[in-house]
Amino acid sequence: MDWAQLWEIASEPDNVPIVALLFLVPFYTFYAFRQAFANDRLIGQLEANPAMAKTHHRKVQPWKPGWDREIHVWPFLLRMEFLAAIIVTLILMIWSITLNAPLEEPSNPTLTMNPAKAPWYFLGLQEMLVYFDPWMAGVVLPTLILVGLMAIPYLDANPLGNGYYTFKQRKFAIMAFVFGFLVLWLSMVIIGTFIRGPGWMWFWPGQTWDHNRLIFEANRDLPDIFHITSAPGKGIFGAIVVGLYTILMATFFHKLFTLTPFNRRIYKRMSLIQYVTLQLFLIIMMTLPVKILIRQLFRIKYVWITPWFNI
Amino acid sequence: MPEDLKDQNSGKKGLTALLEEVREEVKVLKEKAAEDVKTLKDPEKTQLYKSIFRVKHDDKPRSRALGVLSNVFLHLHPAKINRDAVAYNYTWGMGGITFYLFIVLTFTGALLMFYYHPSKVQAFRDILYLEHDVPFGKLLRNMHRWAAHLMIITVWLHMFRVFLTGSYKKPREFNWAVGVILMLLTMLLSFTGYLLPDDQLGFWAVTVGTNMARATPLLGHEGPFGAQLGMTPYNDVRFGLLGGSIVDSNALLRSYIWHCIAIPLIAATFMAVHFWRVRKDGGISGPSPVMLESEIKEERKF
Structure with missing residues (x-):
């Protein structure tokens, strides 16, 4: 174990936000789900007892008849905002006094940085470059992520869980988002920061970054395994495989959509x-973990090879 | 003579009368001063206070409501709010903190602009100057950088919270879309700022980032169908972003203008819409009473 290097990466000032994320995201996930489960217990009680559902104020927060349902913004909200501003300012001050923003040598086009890493919040995209060609990883998938996020409200037909934490009433939506945000996006950011070393090679945490390391892994394409050599053959074969994948995934999601009453x-x-x-969005989202798996387990690079693009 | 005497007499009389008058006036002045002191002890009654704040500062419901509604900085808020929404556990305060960080970044960024020239000759030296000679220059740069990183974290957590509370659902669908665009703008702001110190870190990060643009389908010279459409390194979308075929002085200037002028203005516009829509879509989404499965209304089919 190369603890020194691990510490070097973790303590690098520009990586502090990611180390912070490692604590903040689990905390807020826990914080949200604790409230979700509390609400779910209340929902269970109310569903079991219709008489109670008629009279209950339907929140886990305490409420008694006679209490105002609304309170004045001044001072009750404004003091919270003021406090938050002070605390954030304090955190920033302490952070800025103790850690210096990185500044490397003057820019030099003839001296390549190795590894040349994007800013940490784009490491997810850079990591996708391993599994997809740049036009997919750098342009098409980011666009689809944004369009897909914007489309969420128009695709979610479930009217429950509007304005309160719940898991029971929105299992599919929450699991899909948690998978996309926590499992895919954030874990790729973390892999990009802690695991990827020189040459964008995979170094386990604690493994020394060796600039002369060579990995003799021959990436194969799926058609090669089936001994398909002609270009039209590869194109048709890839189209069939992608079509099969689409049908398979669509069936899987359809089963999930119709799993419970x-x-x-x-x-x-x-x-x-x-x-x-x-x-469509779910199937495209799932191509990422599928490509990660076939790449890491079977060293398969492309599935569909055409003269114009490769997937 | 008698006239003179009369005059003298009247003059004497005039003098005493004058003294009397002065005494009277002093008395009035004293009274006024006492009154002024009294009103100063209660500054809310002064014309100055009233002209600025209009509303009394007391705990009457009317004053509290007007205090928020009649203040340009506070009027984004409603007068009253859901009693459970002010607890930290519902919103986590992430949206508000993000906005506060934007203000911090605008402030520190404007100060940094006093010391920075977006040219290949000067840029890196300006950072060195800022770090070693400008009073509090290092603190200024550090604060700008860390606030930017923190802002991305708070934007992500804000989105996470809004998703988990289902706050994007009717009637707030459009505001979620505005929020996604704001998240993109936040990341672009951070990314364009990365190049400005003109050091190896920024240079190679931006090189890696913009190299992806080569592969844009149709519009990049290495992207699918790009070559067929006549794209070369000298006319494709990457050339447009960088103002050249490599990251050089034009790229620095473009990045500077996007970072300091264009994106902040676009983001501010979207933010105005975002905050406006929060209010217009019925204020903060909750914590609202839970809804039961048996209460789902069948949607009207057209």
């Missing part, structure tokens, strides 16, 4: 456009 009820509320768009 509640899911089926939401499914019935969806229009055809909503259903098809949601399927």
Whole structure:
């Protein structure tokens, strides 16, 4: 174990935000889910007891008849905002006094940095470059991530869970988002920071970054395994495989959409456009973990090879 | 003579009368001063206070509401708010903190602009000057950098919270989309700022980042169908971003203008819409009463 190097990476001032994320994200996830489960218990009680559902104020927060449901912004909200501003200022002051912003040598186009890393919040995209060609990882997928995020409100046909934490009433939506945000996006940021070394090679935490390291791994393409050599053959074969993957994934998600009676009820509320768009975004999202797996387990680089693009 | 005497007499009389008058006036002055002192003890009654603040500072509901509504900086708030929404556990304060960090960044950024020239000759030297000679220059630069990083974290956590509370659902769908654009703008602001010190770190990060633009489908010279459409390194989308085929002085200037003028203005516009829509879409989304599965209304089909 090369503890010195691990410490060097973790304590690098520009990596402090990622180390902070390692603590902040689990904390806030816990914080949210604790409230979600508390609300779920209340929902369970109310569903079991319709009489109680008629009279209960339907929040876990205490409330008694006669209490105001709304309070004055001045002072109750403004003092919180003022306090938050002071605390954030203090944190920033201490952070800025103790840690210096990095400044390397003057820019030099003839001296390549190795590893040349993007800013930490774009490391997810840089990590995707390993699994996809630049036009996919750098342009198409980021665009789809943004469009997909913006489309969420129009694709989610579930009217429950509007304005309160819950897990029980929105299992599919929450699991999909947590998978995309925590499992895919944040873990790729963390891999990009802690695991990727010189040459963007995989170094386990604690493994010394060796600038002369060579990895003799021959990446294969899926058609090679089936001994398909002609260009049209590869194109047609890839199209078939991608088509099969799409059908398989679509079936899988359709099974999830119709898994429970509640899911089926939401499914019935969806229009055809909503259903098809949601399927499309989910299937494209799943290409990332699938490509990560076939790359890391079977060293397969491309599935679909055409003269114009490779996937 | 008698006239003179009369005059003298009247003159004497005039003198005493004058004295009397002065005494009277002094008395009035004293009274006024006492009154002024009294009102100064209660500054809310002064014309100065009233002209600035308009509203009394007391705990009457009317004064509290007007205190928020009649203040240009506070009027983004409603007068009253859901009693459970002010607790930290619902919103985590992430949206507000993000906005506060934007203000901090605008302030420190404007100060940094006093010491920075966006040219290949000067840029790196300006950072050295800032770090070693400008009073508090190092603190200024550090604060700008760390606030930028913190802002990205708070934006992500804000989005996470809004998703987990289902706050993007009706009627707030559009505001979520505005929020996604603001997240993109935040990251672009941070990214364009990365190049400005003109050091190896920024140079290679931006080189790696903009190299992806070569591969833009249709618009990049290495992207699918780019070559077929006549894209070369000298006319594709990357050339447009950098103002050249490599990261050089034009790229530095472009990055500077995007970072200091264009994106902040665009972001400020979107922020105005975002905050406006928070209010117009019914204020903060919760904590609202839980809804039960049996209460789902069937949607109207058209």
